[in-house]
Amino acid sequence: MKEKILQILSELRSYALAKKYDISLYYHEEDSYLMRFANSAISLNTNEHLIRLEITAHDDKKRASYEMITDLSKLEEMKQAIDNAAEMVKHVMPLTYQPTIPTYSKPYIDESAYDSTLASISNEEKLAYFNQASAGLETGEIKLSGIFSCGANTIAAINTRSEHPIYVKTSDAQITTVLAHGTLKWEITAEQSAQQKSDLNPDALHAELVFLLNHYQHDTPQQIPLGKYDIVFGTAATADMLNFMNYIAHNGGLMKRGYSFLKEENIGQKVFSDQFNLMDDPTRPETFPFGYDIFGMERKPFSIMKDGVFKSFTWMQDDADEFDTQPTGHTVPHISLVMQGGSHPVNSLEELVSQPRERDILYIPFLHYMNIVNPSKGIITASSRFGALLLKKDGSVVVPYNVRITQSLLDIFGDQIAWLSNETTAYNTSQSYGARNPSSIIVPKFMQVNDLEISHSNSSY
Numbered sequence: 009m010k011e012k013i014l015q016i017l018s019e020l021r022s023y024a025l026a027k028k029y030d031i032s033l034y035y036h037e038e039d040s041y042l043m044r045f046a047n048s049a050i051s052l053n054t055n056e057h058l059i060r061l062e063i064t065a066h067d068d069k070k071r072a073s074y075e076m077i078t079d080l081s082k083l084e085e086m087k088q089a090i091d092n093a094a095e096m097v098k099h100v101m102p103l104t105y106q107p108t109i110p111t112y113s114k115p116y117i118d119e120s121a122y123d124s125t126l127a128s129i130s131n132e133e134k135l136a137y138f139n140q141a142s143a144g145l146e147t148g149e150i151k152l153s154g155i156f157s158c159g160a161n162t163i164a165a166i167n168t169r170s171e172h173p174i175y176v177k178t179s180d181a182q183i184t185t186v187l188a189h190g191t192l193k194w195e196i197t198a199e200q201s202a203q204q205k206s207d208l209n210p211d212a213l214h215a216e217l218v219f220l221l222n223h224y225q226h227d228t229p230q231q232i233p234l235g236k237y238d239i240v241f242g243t244a245a246t247a248d249m250l251n252f253m254n255y256i257a258h259n260g261g262l263m264k265r266g267y268s269f270l271k272e273e274n275i276g277q278k279v280f281s282d283q284f285n286l287m288d289d290p291t292r293p294e295t296f297p298f299g300y301d302i303f304g305m306e307r308k309p310f311s312i313m314k315d316g317v318f319k320s321f322t323w324m325q326d327d328a329d330e331f332d333t334q335p336t337g338h339t340v341p342h343i344s345l346v347m348q349g350g351s352h353p354v355n356s357l358e359e360l361v362s363q364p365r366e367r368d369i370l371y372i373p374f375l376h377y378m379n380i381v382n383p384s385k386g387i388i389t390a391s392s393r394f395g396a397l398l399l400k401k402d403g404s405v406v407v408p409y410n411v412r413i414t415q416s417l418l419d420i421f422g423d424q425i426a427w428l429s430n431e432t433t434a435y436n437t438s439q440s441y442g443a444r445n446p447s448s449i450i451v452p453k454f455m456q457v458n459d460l461e462i463s464h465s466n467s468s469y
Contacts, residue, residue: 009162010119013037014173016080017166023087024168029094030066032110032167034302035059038444039127040159043134048152053131055159060443063090065097066109072096105330110165112172112304119177121293123204127160127179134158140210141185141198145217154185154197161444163341165302174304178296179203180446182436185213186394187221193469194229194407196220197374197394199244201436201448203294219357220395229407231467232370232398238426238458239413240360242373247435247449249375249388249417250286250345256383257417258312258320260336261327269386269418270318278316279418281425285348286313288322288338289450294434295344296446301325305337342447349452350428360454361399369399369456370408386417391464412464420457429453 017033024031037059044052062075074093078086134156142152158181166173181202188195198216202208241249255262257270270279288310290297300306303325311319320336322343328335354360360371375390391412398406429452436448 010117010175010177012080013162013164014175016083016086017164017173018171019083020086020090021166021168021171024090024094027091027094029090030109030168031090031093032064032066033165034062034064035162035164036062036443037162038159040444041129041157043131043138043156044153045138045155046151046153048146050135058443061086061089063093065090065093066107067097069102069104069106070097070100071103071107072100103330105332107329108303108325108335109169110167110303112167112170112174115172115174116300116304117173117175118299119175121178121203121296122160123179124160126158126181126202126205126208129158129181129205137183137208137210138185141183141213142187142217143214145187145214145221149190149192150187150221151190152185152187155183157182157438157440158202159444161296161446170304172304174300174302176298178446180296180436180438181208182438182446183208183213185217187217189224192229194224195394196224199436201294201434203296203434216357223397223405224395224407227397227405227407229409229469231465232406232408232411232462234462234465236459236461237370238367238456239460240369240371240454240456241375242371243433243435243451243453245372245375246347246451246455247437248378248390249420250347250449250451251437252378252380252388253286253417254343254345256380256386258318258322260321260323260333261331263321264327264331267383269384269416270321272321274318275320277318279318280313280316280421281423282316283350283425283428284313284316284421287311287346287348288343289346290344292344292346292434292450294450295346295448296342297344298340301337301339303335303339305335305339307337307340310336310338341445346450347432347452348428349430349432351430352427352454352456353430354427355429355431355453361397361405365399365401368401370411370462371397371399372411372413375413376410381414387414388417389414389463409466409468411462411466413460414463415460420460424458424460426456426458428455
């Protein structure tokens with residue numbers, strides 16, 4: 009299939025050259041599979057195969073794009089789309105800056121993050137996975153739900169400035185298991201991300217669900233008072249907050265447009281905890297990385313935060329062109345964020361609950377419906393859900409009703425960080441909407457932040 013894709017792109021390039029067009033081609037193909045569970049039964053089992061082709065025509069400062077859903081057999085339709093883009097570019101308004109056009113000095117072919125056995129895992133294996141993860145946990149009141157999403161993703165690019173292509177193929181799986189009580193309305197969940205089939209471990213999910221289920225069935229639920237708490241965030245919560253930093257922290261183009269809480273004068277300044285280290289590391293296969301960006305720039309480990317010091321903004325090529333700065337190799341569907349772990353030897357929920365504590369600790373594994381309140385101050389808001397626990401200083405455990413935090417990321421990742429787990433793990437941040445874009449963020453298994461405000465506290469689940 010790779011050879012067929014590259015052949016078609018080469019033929020389209022030759023067609024554009026013969027017509028004297030200046031064209032860039034971006035190819036995206038996905039094979040997506042989804043098995044969904046609800047009320048302890050399969051509620052949906054579906055798949056789709058889609059090919060998207062985006063054609064961008066260039067004419068000095070003018071640029072026009074035409075996107076289509078297509079098939080490799082429809083070569084003539086794709087040539088017609090090239091003609092359409094070339095006609096469109098004649099009529100658009102010029103940009104206020106000179107955009108860069110990709111020029112690849114050599115081909116880049118990467119299938120190292122692709123595992124065909126994961127991408128095409130059978131329905132029987134998915135069902136067996138869920139049965140093993142939930143074995144013995146369902147009752148008349150407690151029902152299983154969740155998803156098993158997997159598939160393959162192919163991205164390729166070529167243009168009339170260079171004969172060399174870019175081709176990247178990845179496989180991924182994202183699994184979420186949820187146990188929900190029909191009467192009491194609480195929910196607990198466990199998740200897993202996989203880049204290859206050997207990453208799948210239903211026993212790990214089962215153990216996590218058993219531990220949480222024991223507490224949710226036997227510990228006292230209650231509305232907890234408003235105020236400040238020492239909060240331990242789980243991997244999902246930490247990864248989701250870091251994901252928001254892509255939009256309101258270190259993205260150079262968004263900073264220039266006033267949508268960031270970091271400014272140019274912050275470069276070289278300590279703005280976070282000295283325990284906070286964040287980088288874009290395309291050498292980590294768990295993040296479904298890109299070794300080269302879409303403009304052919306080689307991507308290497310890139311420091312964003314070092315010991316709390318803000319090191320650099322990330323710059324996509326087009327933003328760099330518009331704001332007259334240098335690109336940093338970040339014109340990719342997603343970057344490969346890695347947050348370094350710390351030194352605290354707590355790496356499982358059992359260890360977290362059993363460790364001695366001088367104060368109450370609120371454990372929040374997931375942040376639900378997170379959104380931005382004020383991007384210029386880094387303020388986000390979200391509520392707890394799916395398995396929160398209040399670990400009392402006397403050693404007992406309480407099940408808290410949902411709470412809401414409205415806080416600045418400058419505080420959450422600032423000097424109030426008490427400790428980070430010494431082990432890290434990949435958390436899948438892939439979205440279910442739009443073109444398939446498998447992504448994950450590597451984070452410490454737990455992060456404790458002291459004295460964070462709880463702004464709302466529910467009176468029930």
